[in-house]
Amino acid sequence: MKQDLLRRTFVSAGSVAAIGAASGRSAAARPALLGGDPVRTRPFPSWPQTRPEDEASWVDALRACKWWRREGHYVRDFEKTWAERLGARHVIATANGTSALMASLHALEVGPKDEVLVGPYTFIATINAILALYALPIFVDTDPATHLLDAGKIEGAITPRTRCILPVHLGGNVADMDAILDIASRRNVPVLEDACQAHLSEWRGRKAGTLGQLGCFSFQKFKNLPGGEAGAVVTSDRSLHRHAYGFHSHYRSPDETAPDPAISRNGINLRLAEFQAALLLAQMKRLDEQMQRREQNAEYLTALLREIPGITPARMHPGCTRNAYHLYMLRYDEAAFAGLPRSRFLEAVRAEGIPLGAGYGPLNRDPFLENTLRSRNFRAIYTEKEIQQWRERNQCPANDRLAREGMWLPQHVLLAGRSDMEEIAAALRKVQQNAAGLRQT
Numbered sequence: 361m362k363q364d365l366l367r368r369t370f371v372s373a374g375s376v377a378a379i380g381a382a383s384g385r386s387a388a389a390r391p392a393l394l395g396g397d398p399v400r401t402r403p404f405p406s407w408p409q410t411r412p413e414d415e416a417s418w419v420d421a422l423r424a425c426k427w428w429r430r431e432g433h434y435v436r437d438f439e440k441t442w443a444e445r446l447g448a449r450h451v452i453a454t455a456n457g458t459s460a461l462m463a464s465l466h467a468l469e470v471g472p473k474d475e476v477l478v479g480p481y482t483f484i485a486t487i488n489a490i491l492a493l494y495a496l497p498i499f500v501d502t503d504p505a506t507h508l509l510d511a512g513k514i515e516g517a518i519t520p521r522t523r524c525i526l527p528v529h530l531g532g533n534v535a536d537m538d539a540i541l542d543i544a545s546r547r548n549v550p551v552l553e554d555a556c557q558a559h560l561s562e563w564r565g566r567k568a569g570t571l572g573q574l575g576c577f578s579f580q581k582f583k584n585l586p587g588g589e590a591g592a593v594v595t596s597d598r599s600l601h602r603h604a605y606g607f608h609s610h611y612r613s614p615d616e617t618a619p620d621p622a623i624s625r626n627g628i629n630l631r632l633a634e635f636q637a638a639l640l641l642a643q644m645k646r647l648d649e650q651m652q653r654r655e656q657n658a659e660y661l662t663a664l665l666r667e668i669p670g671i672t673p674a675r676m677h678p679g680c681t682r683n684a685y686h687l688y689m690l691r692y693d694e695a696a697f698a699g700l701p702r703s704r705f706l707e708a709v710r711a712e713g714i715p716l717g718a719g720y721g722p723l724n725r726d727p728f729l730e731n732t733l734r735s736r737n738f739r740a741i742y743t744e745k746e747i748q749q750w751r752e753r754n755q756c757p758a759n760d761r762l763a764r765e766g767m768w769l770p771q772h773v774l775l776a777g778r779s780d781m782e783e784i785a786a787a788l789r790k791v792q793q794n795a796a797g798l799r800q801t
């Protein structure tokens with residue numbers, strides 16, 4: 361087996377060299393995957409980035425020895441500052457974005473036998489938060505042009521069991537909130553925005569995460585505002601705030617005093633530690649500057665990529681007035697690349713020094729869902745007929761297509777310079793020019 365692998369490696373390396381030589385083209389024109397020179401050898405900016413002020417803030421929290429929110433001031437300062445940045449009344453800092461979603465769903469009293477309308481093109485955490493409360497995620501198909509929930513398909517999915525609409529502002533691109541809020545108010549269903557990837561994104565000048573009854577953020581290490589592991593619930597509703605806060609801290613009141621006997625219920629501990637809040641406050645000072653750079657580079661990159669047939673950058677709804685570009689999302693049409701499969705295309709682009717990744721897979725068809733629905737706890741709640749009906753409703757053909765075609769660049773690539781955007785486009789063009797050769801090897 362090992363011998364065979366070695367032989368194949370040798371043969372393919374040999375044929376690569378032969379193709380290169382036979383083509384008689386310069387090393388710069390030849391794809392890096394076939395032995396040519398890569399378009400780019402310099403790395404893109406790394407992530408996360410630290411500065412001395414991060415360290416000072418962190419060390420201060422450490423030395424204060426007031427490491428949890430009731431004693432220290434960093435968690436509370438962070439909540440106040442983030443609320444001001446968003447224009448929201450209340451923020452609850454949480455251990456991560458998943459727990460922010462769980463606390464929000466709890467506040468909306470989502471539970472067994474309830475349905476939550478959600479798009480399948482998202483990180484698994486959005487779905488796991490719903491399942492953690494024993495509710496069912498009802499998948500609404502994706503609009504492949506924006507990579508976001510197709511708002512036109514929401515109304516047809518509403519049933520008497522629908523308890524919440526959960527749009528995800530994926531990659532910082534904001535879902536069609538005009539349409540979603542209109543349906544929500546007509547059908548009297550609350551909206552919880554998953555803004556985990558949409559720090560400071562805007563819909564008609566209002567911050568993503570503040571348009572529905574509740575919004576959630578993640579400040580995990582890769583996010584535009586990174587704190588290692590951290591999250592936040594955002595709401596301007598006093599009662600939802602109390603219930604989300606309570607769930608996240610054993611139903612204590614928002615000032616961390618004893619539970620209010622009038623409302624206290626089951627809660628858990630999803631609190632954020634002082635260290636992460638200290639780091640987030642320091643990191644937040646750079647957020648605006650970084651956001652502007654991402655936006656400028658994304659706009660330039662879009663103009664460059666529009667010239668490449670078969671590459672389609674994700675469209676923004678006209679109402680999306682700012683995009684955080686946590687991901688720069690695009691679609692690939694192999695027909696414009698001599699039938700080169702996406703996996704091979706990505707390999708070739710990465711060999712040119714561009715960290716382009718495949719997008720999400722078809723999450724609504726992932727085996728973890730069936731295993732969950734067949735688990736003892738779910739079988740105790742849902743009848744076989746209900747589960748079968750869920751399966752029959754779980755059809756998202758546009759999302760299936762996007763799962764085959766979607767790709768993205770991570771946000772920190774957009775922190776590079778203008779000429780780096782030109783190199784991204786140059787790499788894609790080079791792979792396109794060599795697509796037929798790449799397909800044969």
Ligand SMILES: Cc1ncc(COP(=O)(O)O)c(C=O)c1O
Pocket residue numbers: 456457458459482483485486528530554556557577578579580589590591
């Ligand atoms: C869209 C989305 N929702 C939820 C989450 C969950 O956040 P966390 O990883 O902080 O729990 C993430 C994190 O990657 C996310 O991207």
